[in-house]
Amino acid sequence: MGKLLRTLLFGLIGAGIIHISVVLLVPHYSDRNAWSRISAYGNDWQFHTVTGETKPGTARLAFDPLFQAAACRFDITDLPAHITGVGTLPYWSISVYNRQGENIYSINDRTAIADQLDLVVATPLQMIELNKSKPLSAENSVLIEADMDEGFVVIRSFVPDESWSEQVASFLKNANCSPLL
């Protein structure tokens, strides 16, 4: 009897250890996370339309039907990323994610400067340089310090009705994501 109880106890402790290690390891080994979704859209340093449909094997994206979105992935090891967009829309917002898909910074049109989409994502080291001498092209940019190498941004925009669809699509299409020289 005592042996049976000990067996059960060992089994449960083992189950606990496996449970914890699986849960902690999933984010590192998952091949269907946000980063692989973004990578499947196409090249880096370029905005791609975010769609709900994806290739088989990956989960469909749960997404507000009244929104359109575009995503751009980048690597800021060498140069900061400069994201710009021009247009007047009912609402837009942008989020910066790290490679693990964690949201590290977000702003919307009201919190941006003069309602314009213009931001620079830089590493702490690049930030020191930027604070010393800001390039003319990034004069009015919102500067975001992010301690990471690879990451991505997602711009979301509200489409209140069909008549806005074209304007929102062109805003997202013309949004620019490039290294800040």
Place this chain on the structure above:
Amino acid sequence: MLRNVFLALVALVIAVGGGTMSAWYAVNRFDGFGALAIGQWTGHPDAGTPLSDPYAKARAAREGAFPLGSAEGLAFYAYDDDKGAALDRRCTYSLSGNSPNSRFWTLYAADRALLPLDPGSGRLPALHSRQILRGEHGTFVVTVSPHAQPENWLATSGSGRMTLVMTLYDTPVGSNSGLVDMTFPAVTRISCDG
């Protein structure tokens, strides 16, 4: 001797089987801790941020979603009506009351995996706060139904369980200032088909 080997095997089976099953369940079904529940609505202000707990992180890594940032908005989900019964796509529900502070909100019906339902051709997939009709004190009533309804109608179709998703955009609700009026519309079942 053989008995000991057998017991060791049993322990191993419990450990590996139980560990993987519970981990699978936690990753696929469990939303993580730190939920903000108001009435029938729950939201996860920490979801997708570096502050979220390991369960929420594991789940996010499997879904590959881009969660809304704190300056963007916060999604709230209703799985049950005010009697505690699961929401059904064949039933008609009324959402009445007011919404918390936000610049605007959207409302749509989704399945258990939170994918928006297709209500059929020519019907709006979602409603937003700038198009709905309101009563005299700013309150509103939205009828969620597979059949056409007067005033604010959110169309559904098909059968099975559903989730109502109300996303508040540009809202202070996620911050814990305590100054926000947390009123959410109550979800009440009116009738059911079949």
